[in-house]
Structure formats: C-alpha cells, structure tokens
Amino acid sequence: MNLGAAPLRVAPGVWGVALATRTLPPWTATNAYLVGTGGVAWLVDPGAGDAEALAALDALVAAAAVRTLKGVLLTHAHEDHVGGVAAAVERFGLDAVLAHPAALPRLPAGLPLRALQGGRRLVAGGAVVDAIATPGHASDHLAFGIAADRARTLVAGDLVAGSGSIWVGTPDGDVAAYLASLERAAAWGPERVAPSHGPPRDDGAAVLDEARRHRLAREAAVWAALADGPARLDALRERVYGPLDHEVADFADRALLAHLAKLMRETRVDHVGAGHEGPYARRAGG
Ligand SMILES: [Zn+2]
Secondary structure (H helix, E strand, O other): OOOOOOOEEEEOOEEEEEEEOOOOOOOOEEEEEEEOOOOEEEEEOOOOOOHHHHHHHHHHHHHOOOOEEEEEEOOOOOHHHHOOHHHHHHHHOOOOEEEOHHHHHHOOOOOOEEEOOOOOEEEEOOEEEEEEEOOOOOOOOEEEEEEEOOEEEEEEEOOOOOOOOOOOOOOOOOHHHHHHHHHHHHHHOOOEEEEOOOOOEOOHHHHHHHHHHHHHHHHHHHHHHOOOOOEOHHHHHHHHHOOOOHHHHHHHHHHHHHHHHHHHHOOOEEEOOOOOOOOEEEOOOO
16 A cells, blocks of 8 residues: 555555655655644644645545644654644645654745753644654654554654665764664554655564664674674675665765664774774674
C-alpha cells in the first residue's frame, strides 16, 4: 500500500498523501500526514508547497474531513520535509509550526515557530500525539506516536523507511543516537509505522527491528573491513559498498564516517591519519 498523490487513510487518526520532493535516491516523494480525529488534526511534514502539492494537501484535508487544522508538526528540518511549510501556513491560515528546538534556526524566518521537545504530549480531537525524541538521521529529529481508537501508529519521519534503509551520516548524523532512538520508538509500542518515504507498514515492531539489525550489520561490515590492518576511507568504501557512482560515493563516505565515529568513541577504532580520509585502524585488543 504505497502512498500516492491521492489521500489515503493509513490508520485510525492518520491520513497520508505523497508529495513530489527533491529527496535522497531512491525516493522521489515525501509523505505528508494529517494526525487527529473528530475533524481536528495536525499537519505533519508538508515537504512541498507548489500548486500540485497544495492541491494534494487540500484533498487530504477534505478526505480526512478536517475542519480545524491546529498547525504543522515537523519531524526535522531537512528540505524535503519542510519545503512546503510557508505555503501551507499561508494556505490554511495556521498560527503554529512546532519543531524540535534544534530545528528552529534551520527553518525559514517569518514562520510562527514554537519549540517542541521529545516527551511532550499533544491532542487532536480524540487522538493523543506523543512527540518522541529520535535523533540519529538528524540531530533535530522527532517522531510522533498517534494513539487513536485504540490503534497506535508511529509517524516516523526519517527514523525508518517503508522499504530499504535510512541514511545516517556526518556531520549531523549519529549512529549510536540512531540505535537509541529506534529503542525509544519501539518502547512506545507502535502497531503501524507511517514513514516519510515508502509505504506505511502494519508490522511496526518488525520495521524498527529491521532498521536496528541493518545498522548493526553495516557496523559489522565496517569492522570486518578493518581486519587486515589500517585502511583509508576510500578503501573502506570499496570493501563495504563495492563500486559506487560519484554522486552516491559522498553519501557512503559520510555514512562510513558516522560508523567510524561511533567505533572511535567506543575506543575500538583509532584514527591514524591527519584528515578525515584516514587511515583508520582497529585498536589493539579492541
Ligand atoms: Zn531527512
């Protein structure tokens, strides 16, 4: 059940639509969601604000029978999630855009911004919306746990994707924080996951566990690539990812650097070079 340009009810209290955005490959769209019940809702991540996107958001509001839009909730300040915020604020006459405190300076000036910390609880009609601090992909990342009609749905942002994996790389990404965020989200107990990219999933615990295992497998691959002695970043990339096109090689390097930063913090790996390209080496006894 992939989200498309037509609005879809994903779960009790959660409606979604896919907006075409400039996002990371392989994705071409970012899902926007309405969360709430009884005609009251928050709009999550309007990632585009062109005429086509605004028409899709109009259709989403109509399909969900929303009469009162309380404002915008942002999962994080990446452009493919916030590109339509100003247009949505104007279109719907909104007076509140809530985002993690670290996201606020990254957002356009002139918006009715308010800080939203993880652990805060909002309501929308009969739905409860829990903001969950989920740094890792981005340091300003929040996910939203929607409890409505006894259903529990995680509007996940870029914590997980509907298929494939989420990019975690330097300078803003943090692998250890990402793993902790997956645990925090799992502890909330989502039955369903509504991601920003790819289809919603009705096996919430499995989606979060897949993401955890994927990240640990990647870490194990980095560790294994250091088995034969010190290696520079480009050699590690070749061993972990194989040959890559130039435009994705930079993303691979930054993901590797995030893994190496975690291994260095854990004193398992040493940086034995001058620049970020290494070499890197296993620490003796590490
Ligand atoms: Zn992102």
